[in-house]
Amino acid sequence: GNSEGNSDGEEQVIELATSADYPPFESMNEDGEIVGFDIDIANAIADELGYELEINDMNFDGLIGALQSGRADMVMAGMSATEERSENVNFSTSYHSSGEMFVTNPDSDITSIEDLDGTTVGVQLGTIQEEGAQTLQEDYDFELQSMDKATNIIQELKTGRIDVGYLDKTVAEGYVEEQNLAGFDDPTEAAPGMAIAFPKDGDEEFYNEVNDLVEQFLEDGTIEELEEKWELNE
Numbered sequence: 001g002n003s004e005g006n007s008d009g010e011e012q013v014i015e016l017a018t019s020a021d022y023p024p025f026e027s028m029n030e031d032g033e034i035v036g037f038d039i040d041i042a043n044a045i046a047d048e049l050g051y052e053l054e055i056n057d058m059n060f061d062g063l064i065g066a067l068q069s070g071r072a073d074m075v076m077a078g079m080s081a082t083e084e085r086s087e088n089v090n091f092s093t094s095y096h097s098s099g100e101m102f103v104t105n106p107d108s109d110i111t112s113i114e115d116l117d118g119t120t121v122g123v124q125l126g127t128i129q130e131e132g133a134q135t136l137q138e139d140y141d142f143e144l145q146s147m148d149k150a151t152n153i154i155q156e157l158k159t160g161r162i163d164v165g166y167l168d169k170t171v172a173e174g175y176v177e178e179q180n181l182a183g184f185d186d187p188t189e190a191a192p193g194m195a196i197a198f199p200k201d202g203d204e205e206f207y208n209e210v211n212d213l214v215e216q217f218l219e220d221g222t223i224e225e226l227e228e229k230w231e232l233n234e
């Protein structure tokens, strides 16, 4: 981790944990490299600070645990900075916001949350969508399937094992376009912005250095440029 310092002359490393199943935030390309909007920001941060970036791919559900057990210095995973998570991690200033969306097959007659009764909805384990769907179950009678990988949601949808996928809108829209799916916006409460997560009682200096850079990148147009590169603007 970064907190060991570099008095021994070794280059400092940022251990970034992510869940590379969420294009355009982070995904695995054909060469097996992890790429995306979050990864570009992380690289820009590492460059500015003169650190080496090491990326560890894991299930989204394991990211906060990785911070808590010291296996990661920071997490970037399109993670929404919720109050609940703030009890266990420190968040940077938010660097992007996205709505949420329900994705269906193109011929589906599910066109609003009013149609969810009797359907099977897929979400990713540990996400705000999983929690949101659980809340919706108080009013609608659908089956919920939580999956480790967001990519599985799209697969299961296309093979008809689930009827609806529930994802961040930026990600959902990409799939709708690329894979000819359909969908509708989430009419429930807006999701909090996405932010970098750090250990709760971690290295304060490191947190400040990175957070200052996030704010700088928001001001100097770096983030905006990357949003355009990864087509994040709705």
Ligand code: ARG
Pocket: 018, 019, 020, 021, 022, 025, 026, 060, 077, 078, 079, 080, 081, 124, 126, 127, 128, 129, 150, 168
């Ligand atoms: N924004 C949502 C959340 O924070 C979903 C993020 C999923 N990220 C991922 N890399 N699979 O709960």
